[in-house]
Amino acid sequence: MSPPTDRxxxxxxxEVPEVDPSAWIAPGAHVVGGVRLGREVGIYYGAVLRAEVATITVGDESNIQDNCVVHAGLEHSVVIGSRVTVGHAAVIHGCTVEDEVLVGMGATLLNGCVIGTGSVIGAGALVPQGAVVPPGSLVVGTPARVVRPLTEDERSAIRAGAEHYVDLLPRHRRATAGTGEGETGDQQDPHA
Known part of the structure; x- marks a missing residue:
């Protein structure tokens, strides 16, 4: 088998990454080991998803933005739900992020924490190990704390943000076509 041009x-x-054909992975991003990417997932420039001791699952229509680190911890898989936006330079480590969540830029989520559906984790927040965030919460600070429930307009904005990133996928796919990178997951052989 010849080596792939796309690393x-x-x-x-x-442990082989499983990538839905509609997902897009940017040049310079890396998906390593037991990672599963759902439909219309976007993995942006410089992001690293690394699963060598437990699995990582990213649900449909979610996006992992530039320079994020998603890492499965010892005995702690990562589960990211559908329509989740993980903002630039966030760190997601061994935790569960339920559907329709916005994780702000530079936020850190530690082993075993659970972020409830329809929540916002503010930029720069540090969610401690084992914390449980109730659905529909606004969470800020270091250490992070729930400050209030989100309004329905705010929860709608989370969904709109995820839809925006799905809409961007064709532009990025076209811009990176023919480079040997930025293609869909079914075009590459990670064993070669």
């Missing part, structure tokens, strides 16, 4: 997907022994 975005990396198999670790038997």
């Amino acid at each position: 975005r997907l990396v198999a670790l022994d038997d």
Whole structure:
């Protein structure tokens, strides 16, 4: 088997990334080991998703923005739901992020925490290990704390933000076509 020209997907022994054909992975991003990307997922420039000791699952229509780190911890898989936006330079480590959540830029989520559906984690927040955020919460600070419930307009804005990133996928796919990177996951062989 000839080596792939695209090194975005990396198999670790038997742990091979599974990428839906409609997903897009930017040049310079890396998806390593037991990672599963759903429909119309966008993995943006410089992001790293690394799963060598537990799995990472990213649900449909979610986006992991530039320079994020998503890492499965020992005994802590990462589950990111559908229509989730993970803002630039956020760190997601061994935790669960339910559907329709916005994780702000530079936020850090630690092992075992659970972010409830329809919540916002503010930019720069640090969600401690094992914390449970109720659905529909606004969370800020270091350490992070729930400050109030979100309004329905704010929850709608989370959905609109995720839809915006799905709408951007064709532009990025066209811009990176023919570079050997930025193609869909089904075009690459991570074992080669």
